[in-house]
Amino acid sequence: DDLEEPSDDEFELGDDPLDGLILPVLAVVGRPNVGKSTLVNRILGRREAVVEDVPGVTRDRVAYDASWSGRQFTLVDTGGWERDVTGLAARVAEQAELAVAAADAVLLVVDATVGATDTEDAVVRVLRRAGKPVVLAANKVDDQKAESDALALWNLGLGEPYPVSALHGRGSGDLLDAIIAVLPQPRPAEAVPQGPRRVALVGRPNVGKSSLLNALAGEDRVVVDPTAGTTRDPVDELVELGGRDWRFVDTAGIRRRVHLQQGADYYASLRTKTAVDKAEVAVLLLDASEPLAEQDIRIASMVSESGRALVLAFNKWDLLDEERHEILEREIDRDLAMVRWAPRVNISAMTKRHLDKLVPALDTALEGWETRVPTARLNSFLGQLVSATPPPVRGGKQPKILFATQAGAAPPRFVLFTSGFLEAGYRRFIERRLREEFGFAGSPISISVRVRE
Ligand code: GDP
Ligand code: GDP
Numbered sequence: 001d002d003l004e005e006p007s008d009d010e011f012e013l014g015d016d017p018l019d020g021l022i023l024p025v026l027a028v029v030g031r032p033n034v035g036k037s038t039l040v041n042r043i044l045g046r047r048e049a050v051v052e053d054v055p056g057v058t059r060d061r062v063a064y065d066a067s068w069s070g071r072q073f074t075l076v077d078t079g080g081w082e083r084d085v086t087g088l089a090a091r092v093a094e095q096a097e098l099a100v101a102a103a104d105a106v107l108l109v110v111d112a113t114v115g116a117t118d119t120e121d122a123v124v125r126v127l128r129r130a131g132k133p134v135v136l137a138a139n140k141v142d143d144q145k146a147e148s149d150a151l152a153l154w155n156l157g158l159g160e161p162y163p164v165s166a167l168h169g170r171g172s173g174d175l176l177d178a179i180i181a182v183l184p185q186p187r188p189a190e191a192v193p194q195g196p197r198r199v200a201l202v203g204r205p206n207v208g209k210s211s212l213l214n215a216l217a218g219e220d221r222v223v224v225d226p227t228a229g230t231t232r233d234p235v236d237e238l239v240e241l242g243g244r245d246w247r248f249v250d251t252a253g254i255r256r257r258v259h260l261q262q263g264a265d266y267y268a269s270l271r272t273k274t275a276v277d278k279a280e281v282a283v284l285l286l287d288a289s290e291p292l293a294e295q296d297i298r299i300a301s302m303v304s305e306s307g308r309a310l311v312l313a314f315n316k317w318d319l320l321d322e323e324r325h326e327i328l329e330r331e332i333d334r335d336l337a338m339v340r341w342a343p344r345v346n347i348s349a350m351t352k353r354h355l356d357k358l359v360p361a362l363d364t365a366l367e368g369w370e371t372r373v374p375t376a377r378l379n380s381f382l383g384q385l386v387s388a389t390p391p392p393v394r395g396g397k398q399p400k401i402l403f404a405t406q407a408g409a410a411p412p413r414f415v416l417f418t419s420g421f422l423e424a425g426y427r428r429f430i431e432r433r434l435r436e437e438f439g440f441a442g443s444p445i446s447i448s449v450r451v452r453e
Contacts, residue, residue: 021186023065025375025405026179027076027099029127030109031119035139039109039166040064040077043176062403063379068176073183074375076103076403096123098417100130101450102405105182112138112149112163116156124156133182136161137175142168196238196245197366200275201254202303203285204295208315209254211349212285216241216358217248242359250275272299273306280410281309281365281442283358288346289319292331300339304444307411309369310342311361311442318348341368341435343442365442372409373438379404381437382416382430391418391426399451412445422449 030036043066066075076099100106106127110120127134138150141163150163162178164171203209217239237251250271276282282303286296303310320328343361347354382404391399399420407413414434416422422430427447434445 022372023072023074023186023375024104024183025063025074025076025102026066026105026107026183027096027103028107028109029096029099029123031111031117034109034111034114035166036077036109039107039137039139039164039172040075042166042169042172043068043075062383063376065374065376068180071180071183072186073179076375076379096126097130098402098450100127100132102403102415102417103132104184105133105135105179106130107135107137107179108158109137109139110153110156110161111140112146112153112161113140115149115152120156124158127158134158135175135178135182138163139166141165141171143170196247197281197362198236198247198249198279199362200249200272200279200282200308201251201285202272202275202282202299203287204293204299207285207287208349209285212313212315212347213237213239213248213251213254215349215352215355242356244359246362249278269295269299273302276303276306276308279308281311281362281369283311283313283362284342285313285315287316288314288328289316289324291327292335297335300336304339307444307446309365309411309442310339310444311358311365312336312339312342312344313358313361314344314346315349317346317353318351341441341443361442368439368441369412369443370410371412371438371440371443373406373412375405378406378414381434385430385433389429391420391422394421394423407448411443412440414445414447416447416449418449418451421451 028036028040044064063074063076066073096106096108108120108123108127110116136153136156136158138153138161141147141150142165147163150161153161160178162171162175164175166172201209201213217237235250235252237248238245239248240246284296284299284303286292300310300312314328343364345354345357345361347358349355382401386401391401397420399418399422401416401418401422403417405415405417407415416430427449431445431447434440434447
């Protein structure tokens with residue numbers, strides 16, 4: 001056994017010293033029974049329980065955090081959550097295809113005592129096309145005299161076969177060295193932009209945008225141009241809130257009172273769109289004292305679709321009575337359901353009620369927006385979810401979710417690799433559960449599905 005025992009100070013799930021880094025992903029591919037699970041256990045140092053040899057028991061995890069020689073990576077078992085993948089060559093090739101789509105490198109496991117079969121040939125074709133690095137493990141080489149079995153696998157054209165015994169640990173150190181050599185370094189999650197956060201203050205005319213900006217920034221900062229033609233309208237304004245600077249983008253359009261009768265709405269929504277596109281987070285200001293308007297709902301949808309973080313601010317709270325309050329809550333439930341996830345503040349720009357709640361809400365929204373879920377955690381969660389509530393059968397077929405990855409953050413974007421079409425209802429169910437588990441408060445999230453028919 002040439003694997004080191006994991007030491008106490010070694011990395012543990014949920015206590016990641018490399019937090020904020022995206023670990024490279026290694027996908028393990030191979031026919032059933034070649035020893036993939038045994039090898040995965042071996043690589044993990046048996047720290048992770050993988051249910052095996054219990055017929056009918058569904059494994060609830062497909063991805064694990066692993067490390068070797070101080071290098072961390074995510075190990076993906078492409079068998080998915082299915083236990084009984086029985087003798088389907090096409091199926092294995094399909095899994096290889098999924099694996100290469102989502103992984104940085106592939107570990108192909110072959111049973112050296114059996115040698116390469118048609119299945120391996122099919123998999124090799126897939127791997128060649130993908131052009132991702134492949135490490136070839138010739139498993140079940142339990143002793144010296146079985147080494148010649150491994151040599152026969154040069155024929156696959158994938159380079160050197162690494163003879164290993166997943167069962168006894170033989171050769172696993174050299175195999176891991178080869179894996180580490182082809183895996184890229186962990187990548188930093190999208191860099192948080194330096195400098196003040198960019199905020200778009202949006203809302204239909206008369207909800208109180210300029211009043212709020214004045215209340216936050218101080219009246220003396222109102223943009224006045226004493227000598228026309230010498231000063232340009234400043235586009236952005238730096239406002240100090242909660243001891244930090246925030247960049248309110250496109251405030252000129254708020255400050256300058258445009259009294260256009262015709263076309264005011266058009267210019268207002270154009271300004272809104274450009275401001276939101278420039279911002280990281282939008283504060284949608286609404287007039288709590290009046291019924292929600294079509295335009296409020298349109299702006300909320302626009303922010304959500306633009307992929308920016310969102311805070312809902314209900315202004316003119318000083319004008320609310322009990323009755324209006326009750327009606328408002330019903331309107332919010334009905335008309336703003338698509339941004340249910342946005343944190344909310346109830347404020348008054350006039351009395352300055354709860355203006356101090358704005359910064360915590362902005363922080364919450366930006367944090368949700370930039371959340372990154374480690375691959376292993378995401379898949380462990382989805383595995384449990386899918387085995388408890390499988391996707392509905394469609395056309396007599398049960399679609400399987402094989403693997404998921406977070407393709408990006410700000411806003412969080414997820415890709416599910418599946419064996420069949422997932423209905424919109426089920427995708428919404430997954431989104432709801434992802435939000436319950438990981439938060440994402442204040443941020444839209446997107447879930448796309450890549451189907452292997
Ligand atoms: P999987 O279906 O590819 O995940 O394969 P498993 O890990 O479940 O292994 C299939 C069978 O092969 C099990 O009975 C293992 O004990 C056995 N096996 C796995 N690795 C080795 C090995 O290195 N040597 C020997 N002799 N048997 C092994
Ligand atoms: P904008 O068009 O969104 O920039 O809105 P303004 O800031 O010009 O405000 C429109 C009207 O609402 C003005 O008459 C403000 O005095 C009034 N207003 C703004 N905020 C409040 C508030 O919190 N309470 C009350 N009662 N009136 C407000």
